[in-house]
Amino acid sequence: MSDARPDPDPLDRVTSLAREAANAPVPAEIHAEGRNRFLAAALRQPFATRPATDETSLFRQGLRRYALRLALAACVALAGVYVLSSRGFFATSHPLEYEVTGNATSASSYVVASLDSSATVRFSDGSDVVAVPGSQLRVEETSNDGARLLVERGTATAHVKHRARSSWLFVAGPFEVHVTGTKFGMAWDPVKEEIDVTMYEGSVEIDSPIGPSRYSLRAGHRFHASVLEGTVKMDGARSPTTENANPAVPVPVTSGVGAGVTTSAPADTAESTTVPTAPAIATQRPEAWPDLVRRGAFDRVVSAAKDRGIAACVASCSASDLRALGDAARYVGDVDTATRSLLALRSRFSGTRNASAAAFLLGRTNESKGDVREADRWYRTYLDEASHGEFAADALAARMRTSVALDGPSAGAAVAREYLVRYPNGVHAGTARKLSGSE
Numbered sequence: 001m002s003d004a005r006p007d008p009d010p011l012d013r014v015t016s017l018a019r020e021a022a023n024a025p026v027p028a029e030i031h032a033e034g035r036n037r038f039l040a041a042a043l044r045q046p047f048a049t050r051p052a053t054d055e056t057s058l059f060r061q062g063l064r065r066y067a068l069r070l071a072l073a074a075c076v077a078l079a080g081v082y083v084l085s086s087r088g089f090f091a092t093s094h095p096l097e098y099e100v101t102g103n104a105t106s107a108s109s110y111v112v113a114s115l116d117s118s119a120t121v122r123f124s125d126g127s128d129v130v131a132v133p134g135s136q137l138r139v140e141e142t143s144n145d146g147a148r149l150l151v152e153r154g155t156a157t158a159h160v161k162h163r164a165r166s167s168w169l170f171v172a173g174p175f176e177v178h179v180t181g182t183k184f185g186m187a188w189d190p191v192k193e194e195i196d197v198t199m200y201e202g203s204v205e206i207d208s209p210i211g212p213s214r215y216s217l218r219a220g221h222r223f224h225a226s227v228l229e230g231t232v233k234m235d236g237a238r239s240p241t242t243e244n245a246n247p248a249v250p251v252p253v254t255s256g257v258g259a260g261v262t263t264s265a266p267a268d269t270a271e272s273t274t275v276p277t278a279p280a281i282a283t284q285r286p287e288a289w290p291d292l293v294r295r296g297a298f299d300r301v302v303s304a305a306k307d308r309g310i311a312a313c314v315a316s317c318s319a320s321d322l323r324a325l326g327d328a329a330r331y332v333g334d335v336d337t338a339t340r341s342l343l344a345l346r347s348r349f350s351g352t353r354n355a356s357a358a359a360f361l362l363g364r365t366n367e368s369k370g371d372v373r374e375a376d377r378w379y380r381t382y383l384d385e386a387s388h389g390e391f392a393a394d395a396l397a398a399r400m401r402t403s404v405a406l407d408g409p410s411a412g413a414a415v416a417r418e419y420l421v422r423y424p425n426g427v428h429a430g431t432a433r434k435l436s437g438s439e
Contacts, residue, residue, distance in 0.1 A: 095142040097124040104333050105368055112136045112331060112368075113154070115299045123147065126161040127168070134296030136331065140431065143167065146179075148430075153331075154296060155187040162202070171427050174227065176207040182219075191294050193227035208232065289324035301328035302337065310337055314344040319354045326358065330365055338365050356386040360395055367398065376402035393419075397428040400435055413437065 102119040104112040113119040113131040121129045121139060127147075131137050135154025139147060146168035149156070160168050162181020170177040172188035175195050182202025188195050197206060199219045206215045210225055210232050217223050217234070225232045289301045305313045305325050313325065322345040329338035342358040342365070349355045363378035379395045379402065386392065396419045404412035416432035423429060 094144055096127075096144070096147060098122060098139065098142065098147070107368060107370065109139045110136075110368055111138065112333070115296070115332065121149075125163065127159060129156050129158045131156050134298060134331065140171075140428075150427075151186055151188045153188060153190055155185060157183075157185045159183045174209045174427065175225065176427065178205040178207070189294060191290070195223070195225050197223040289321045289328070293324045293327050298328035298331045301325055302332055302334060305337070305341075310340065314340050317341075317344075319345060319349045319352065322348075323354050323357065323361075326361055330361070330368070335365060335369055353386070353389070356382060356389055357391065359385060360389075360391040363395070363398060367402070372402050372405045376406060393423050393426050393428070396422070397426075397431070400428070400432065404435070409435070 098121050100108055100111055100121050102117055104114045111119050111121060111131050113133050113135050115134050118133055119131045132155045136152045137156055138150040140150055141148050145165045148169045151172045160179050160181050166180045168179040170186055172195050173193060183200040185198045199217050199221055201219050203218045206223055208215060208225055210230055223234050292301050301324055322341050326338050326341035342362050345358040346355045359378050359382040363375045367375035379399045382395050399415045400412050403415050413436045416435040419432040
C-alpha cells in the first residue's frame with residue numbers, strides 16, 4: 001500500500017483559508033499591503049509553470065486557481081466588513097444607561113431637585129447633567145450616541161463627553177439645543193417663556209422659533225430669548241459678580257442660568273454696603289406667590305399657604321394663587337396639597353383658562369406618582385377643554401406615554417399620528433415618528 005497522501009479536497013482548502021482570514025484581525029494598513037502582495041503573486045501565477053500531463057492534472061490546477069480566487073475574495077470581503085464595523089455600520093443598539101442621585105421623586109426618568117439640594121443624572125459614557133435646586137427635567141430617551149432631555153422648569157448644567165458620534169438634544173419649550181460635546185448651563189422659565197443658554201466650553205446649535213431657525217453659540221457667550229416678547233439676544237457671558245451692582249449682597253436671579261439661586265462675591269472682593277434693618281424689612285409688602293414660583297422659591301409658597309391654612313386657601317385664594325400653590329406643592333413633592341389646590345381651581349373657576357390648565361397639571365401630578373390611568377384621564381380632559389391651549393402639545397406627548405403604558409404600542413401610535421398632524425415640527429415629533437412607524 002502506498003504511503004502517499006491524497007491531495008486535499010480543494011473546497012476544504014477554501015474553507016480553511018476563509019476560516020483563517022475570519023479569525024485574523026485586518027488593520028487597514030496591513031490589509032492594503034497584504035492585498036497588493038497577494039495580487040502581485042496571483043498575477044505571476046507560479047503554478048502555471050507546472051506542466052499539465054493529463055486531464056486530472058488540468059482539473060486540479062483549475063480547482064486550485066478557483067480556490068485561490070475564492071480565498072482572495074474572502075480576504076477582500078472580510079477586510080470590507082472590518083472597515084464598515086470600525087465605522088459603526090454594524091453597531092448593535094446599546095442605549096446609554098444612567099442613574100439619578102438626589103431625586104425628589106421615585107421616577108428615575110423624571111428628575112426633580114428639592115429646594116435645598118441638586119439632583120444629578122450620570123450617564124454611562126461619562127456625561128452628567130445637574131438640575132439645580134428647584135428645577136425639574138425629564139430624560140425622554142437614550143440612544144447609543146446620546147440622549148434627549150426635556151428641561152421643564154429651572155436650570156440644568158450639563159457636561160457632555162465628546163465622542164465621534166455624540167448626539168444629544170436638550171429641549172425647553174419650543175427651543176432645541178443640539179450638543180456633541182461641551183459644558184453649558186441652560187435655564188427655562190415656562191411661565192415667562194424665556195430661555196437662557198450660557199456656554200462654558202465647546203459650542204452648541206440652538207433651534208429657535210424666533211428669528212433665524214438656528215443659532216450657533218460658542219464658549220464664553222450667552223443666548224437669551226423670550227417667546228412672549230419675540231426677542232433674541234446673544235452676548236458675551238459675564239460672571240454674576242460683574243453683573244451685580246453690589247457684589248457683597250447675594251442677589252436672586254429671577255430668570256436665566258442660575259434661576260432661583262443666590263450668588264455673592266468672595267469676601268476679599270466685597271465692597272461695603274448698607275443692609276436694611278429688620279424693621280425696614282418687616283414693612284415690605286409680601287412677594288406674590290406667582291413671582292415666588294417664577295424664581296423657584298416653592299417652599300415659601302407652601303409655607304405661606306400652611307400658615308394661612310390649606311383649607312382656608314382652597315376656599316378663598318385667587319385663581320393665580322391656587323395655580324401657584326399647585327405648582328409649588330408639586331415641585332416640593334407635596335402631592336396632597338398640589339391635588340387639593342388644582343381641584344379647587346377647577347371647581348371654583350370652572351370654564352377659565354386656569355381651570356383647564358389645572359387639568360393638565362393634575363395629569364402631571366398623577367404621572368409623577370405613578371398613577372398612569374388617572375394621569376391619562378386628566379390629559380384627555382385637558383385636550384377636550386383646550387385642544388389648542390398652552391399645554392396642548394405637551395398633553396398629546398404625555399398621552400403617547402400613557403397610552404403605550406395602558407393599552408400598548410398601537411394605542412400610542414394613534415396618538416403619535418395625531419401629534420404629527422398637529423405639530424409636524426414639534427418638540428416631540430421625533431418620538432412621535434418612531435412610535436407611529438413613520439421613520
